[in-house]
Amino acid sequence: MLALPHIGRLPAGPLNAISDVAGVTVGHATLAQGALQTGVTVIRPHLGDPFRDKLPAAATVFNGFGKSIGLVQVQELGLLETPIALTNTMSVGSVATAQIISAIQANPEIGRSDPTVNPLVFECNDGYLNDIQAMAITAGHYQQALASAAPEFAQGAVGAGRGMSCFDLKGGIGSASRYASIDGNQYCIGALVLANFGKLAGLTLAGRHIGEELLRLRQPAAETPEMGSIIMIIATDAPLDARQLGRLATRCGVGLGRTGSIYGHGSGDLALAFSTAQTVPYRPCSVLQRSFSLYDNLLDPLFEAVVDSTEQAIVNALFAAETVTGRDGHQRLSLRDAAAGLP
Numbered sequence: 001m002l003a004l005p006h007i008g009r010l011p012a013g014p015l016n017a018i019s020d021v022a023g024v025t026v027g028h029a030t031l032a033q034g035a036l037q038t039g040v041t042v043i044r045p046h047l048g049d050p051f052r053d054k055l056p057a058a059a060t061v062f063n064g065f066g067k068s069i070g071l072v073q074v075q076e077l078g079l080l081e082t083p084i085a086l087t088n089t090m091s092v093g094s095v096a097t098a099q100i101i102s103a104i105q106a107n108p109e110i111g112r113s114d115p116t117v118n119p120l121v122f123e124c125n126d127g128y129l130n131d132i133q134a135m136a137i138t139a140g141h142y143q144q145a146l147a148s149a150a151p152e153f154a155q156g157a158v159g160a161g162r163g164m165s166c167f168d169l170k171g172g173i174g175s176a177s178r179y180a181s182i183d184g185n186q187y188c189i190g191a192l193v194l195a196n197f198g199k200l201a202g203l204t205l206a207g208r209h210i211g212e213e214l215l216r217l218r219q220p221a222a223e224t225p226e227m228g229s230i231i232m233i234i235a236t237d238a239p240l241d242a243r244q245l246g247r248l249a250t251r252c253g254v255g256l257g258r259t260g261s262i263y264g265h266g267s268g269d270l271a272l273a274f275s276t277a278q279t280v281p282y283r284p285c286s287v288l289q290r291s292f293s294l295y296d297n298l299l300d301p302l303f304e305a306v307v308d309s310t311e312q313a314i315v316n317a318l319f320a321a322e323t324v325t326g327r328d329g330h331q332r333l334s335l336r337d338a339a340a341g342l343p
Contacts, residue, residue, distance in 0.1 A: 002339045004319045005206035008308030013177040016312075018190030019151040020177035021235040023047050023276055026192065027149030028159030028173070029141040035131040037326035040095060041159035041173055042145040043084040043192060043233060045274055051103050051110070051117055053279035054079040058246035059272045062253050066229060066268025069096050070120035078242025080274050082120050083146060086160035086173075086194045086231055088130060089123045091137035096121045098142035114282075122270060124196035124229040126163030129326035156320030163326060164196035165228065166317065167203040167211060167260065170324055170332040171195040174317025176309045180238075180301035182294065187238035189305035191252075191313040197228035197267045202260030205315060210339070211260060217341050226264030230256060232310055234273035238302055241293045249273040251303045255310030273306075 006012070013020025023046040030039040045055050057080035059071050067089050074080065082103060087095045099119035104110045110117050126132060145159060154173075155161075161172025177190040203211030232252040240248070252271035253263075263269050278291060318335040325331040 007312040010178040017175040018192040018235050021188045021190040021237050024235045025149035026153040027145040029144040030158050030162050035327040036136050037163035038088045038130040039159040039162045040141045040145045041086040044149045051081050052282045054081045055274045056242045057274035058242045060249035062269035063263040068122045070118050073118040085121045089125045090132050092121045092123050095142050098139035122231040130163035131327045157322050165332050166195040167198040168200040170321035170334045172317050172321045174313040176312035178305035178309045180305040182298050190235045191309035192233045193313040194231040195314050195317040197230045204260040227266040229268035232271040237276050239277035239293050240275045245273040248306050251306040252310045255307040258311045259314050
């Protein structure tokens, strides 16, 4: 039986999930009804109101074949002011509207005496398994995912990951964490991915070219271009500014590449990193912003943790996912089912 590997040498947190970063929680709303195989996943960056207490954040775009919303302001201001939402490509608008409504309910002066809010929604195309044209995701699904956010959460074919494919197998939500030590201080790096990318021939599992082995077990299919995507979210309790978080987000590409990705033409590959070590108040009590961050020359252990936790999160998504049959009888086998004949 194929065994789930531990990637790298660094230890995982107790949950081996992004929620090992204190205060980070995750919730899902899942639709699994015939041709509707989709959902919403929400990451709450802390237990308070991120509009009032914003977090340093930065994004990296590896391949921009995507329809996410909110990245421009994150890149400009280096701040996160809503939960992070994941869903399918054609539901970005409805989820962004739900985010705005939720923020207004908590802060009634948004768009009046307060500035408008920047919704942040990432997407992948789940149209192979899901009837994406049905646009079945509603504001209620976002609210359900937000309300259910907790430190312990399901992975695999759940939430936004319900209809996603990865290396022509069943993909979805995966998460992992690693601890890194810097000058006697221990910091946590947590990763969560929405894995919907790759061709089977490229699948590499902890250095093992398992995709080639799986191809020998099955009838070769006609070669098709990659039309997937991956969203990679990194959380940390290390004190970092937005520029440094951008450096962390860039390292996600190393972990992604280790699994066999080539950032295919039709694959939208994006990463976002945020830090919970300090918040930026909406209404500061001083004209000077006081902040602190690690020196850049100390960041290598965090880079290693990002690389390993990103790769581990993708692997965990593949191992956690179940076989799903959806639109027009389309099916994606889980890695475990597909690898049943391997030693």
